Amino acid sequence: MAPKRPHDSENGPGGRAGASEKKSKGFSVGPANLPDGTYRRKTQKIKSDLIQKAKVKKAYAKIKAQEVASGKPKSVYDKYQEEDGANKDEDEEKSTELHPSRVAMLNKPPQSPEPAPRPERRPRDNEAKRKERKPRPSAFSKEMEIAEQRKKAAEARRKEREAKQKEREDMTRAKRPDQFGKRRLGRESTALLSRVQRMVG
Incomplete structure (x- = not known):
């Protein structure tokens, strides 16, 4: 018997080594055999959203890796905190000085406060409304008027x-x-x- 011929997959470029480096087909959302319509469009939208989120995560990871490599990983929050701290220091320096009118008021000799005249008591809005409110018309006012007219006639x-x-x-x-x-x-x-x-x- 003749010796067996070796398989191409073992020795050649398209062998088992190539099989381990298979190209991924991607991922699917929902069943593959959906007819064109509402459900198919919904699954396609979900898939596109997932892809977009993955891209954003990948870009964020890349930027973060660059910042870590540069040696100064700072968030935007930290930057704002530093700016606020500098502004607070400036405000504190400014706030130690008193306003000229305040200084003049402090330098005046204290006077005995005169009692303010008590304002006359005004009726509250509710009381005024209560006084102005007319009596509620009777439910049978029209009928009573008609009866009165009939009596007079x-x-x-x-x-x-x-x-x-x-x-x-x-x-x-x-x-x-x-x-x-x-x-x-x-x-x-x-x-x-x-x-x-x-x-x-």
């Missing part, structure tokens, strides 16, 4: 009826002849005059 009709009745009685009394059989024109005229006054007035 009924009273007016009753008075008119009574006045007419009185005129009729006066007229019948005035039309009766006197003891001699003659008409009483004076009585008739007063009855007619009162009737005319009622109609006009």
